[in-house]
Amino acid sequence: MKSSNQNIPIHFPNGIELFIKRDDLLHPVISGNKFRKLKYNLAEAKRLGYKKLLTFGGAFSNHIVAVAGAGKEFGFETIGIIRGEELRDKIGENSSLQFAQEHGMQFQFTDRTNYRDKTSTEFLLKLQEIFGSFYLIPEGGTNEWAIKGCEEILTAEDKIEFSHICCAVGTAGTLSGIINSSNENQQIIGFSSLKGSFLSEVICNFAQQKNWSVIESYHFGGYGKVTDELICFMNAFYDKYQVPLDPIYTGKMMFGILDLIEQNYFPPHSKILAIHTGGLQGITGINQRLQAKNKEILHYNG
Known part of the structure; x- marks a missing residue:
């Protein structure tokens, strides 16, 4: 470092x-404040026994790239909830999403209306039904x-x-x-x-x-x-x-x-x-x- x-x-x-x-x-890959923000989150996820990290981001999100890179390097599965359903068929045209996918991140694309509800209990319970147990990292990583x-x-x-x-x-x-x-x-x-x-x-x-x-x-x-x-x-x-x-x-x-x-x-x-x-x-x-x-x-x- x-x-x-x-x-x-x-x-x-x-x-x-x-x-x-x-x-x-x-x-x-995990540069700048993303490295700082993920450092103790990864340690906490490991301490609690989680195998998956789930987070949120937009089309060219630095945070999505950093989480995907961190997952690859430190042995976590990663899930990205991506704002914008139109991006589903454009991963190859998007360097950030392409990098994240190549580093093992699984995507779920959602429309902007649903994305605004991403912190609601109902939204998170639906994600648990789909992906099972995961360690949640907020959009942008701030906690x-x-x-x-x-x-x-x-x-x-x-x-x-x-x-x-x-x-x-x-x-x-x-x-x-x-x-x-x-x-x-x-x-x-x-x-x-x-x-x-x-x-x-x-x-x-x-x-x-x-x-x-x-x-x-x-x-x-x-x-x-x-x-x-x-x-x-x-x-x-x-x-x-x-x-x-x-x-x-x-x-x-x-x-x-x-x-x-x-x-x-x-x-x-x-x-x-x-x-x-x-x-x-x-x-x-x-x-x-x-x-x-x-x-x-x-x-x-x-």
Whole structure:
């Protein structure tokens, strides 16, 4: 397992420095926050004697790919409940689903209406009738075991060295873990990749400290949405720093960090650590969508 802060900081006026923790390098398949979230869930599933893992995800889900890879590596059967019945006959056209299938994941496709009921007791009982006993991992992986894993993202040095920790936010598990393990003098900033202001309530259920905020201005239209401006920014960032970002989470976060630096949001001499949470495997799917619309694509692969 490896993860490192980028050796050379990015310097800005007023003495501000930005470092990137490359948690995307933790594992070739179970990268970034997915590795952190699954670590203790897999241990708990094994302790309880489960042989099957069941979880949920969409077309190009990083979580589905990670669970399939983890199942293959650690000896679990895996089941993916996939949002969108239309994907049933398009597995060969979808790099994420194809990877998961090749790594042994069994799929059940469901329409979007039923998918919204995935946490209901009735829905889960029906799944037990179909698949038998399984260890349930929520969509996105966030639960108490995931929080425990994400509390290990910051090292002892990180808690001393950096004034601000920045992280992209989806289900809020990663940010909650970082908050719990941070130094109370640090400012923890989440960059939401979704529309809406419900994340703060979720974080309050998991995080004990109050040294955090969620910025909701850089979602670029909502979860899974990208714009020409975002893609252009990500290509320019890669050309300049040779750090690949993903368009769902880290690209939006990095755009937000640099924009806020330009707006003098951070005090002089701030030392900022941005967490690269992975998700690069989804680039192939995003590029397929962009190509179909004759849009600029990302110039690098996941």
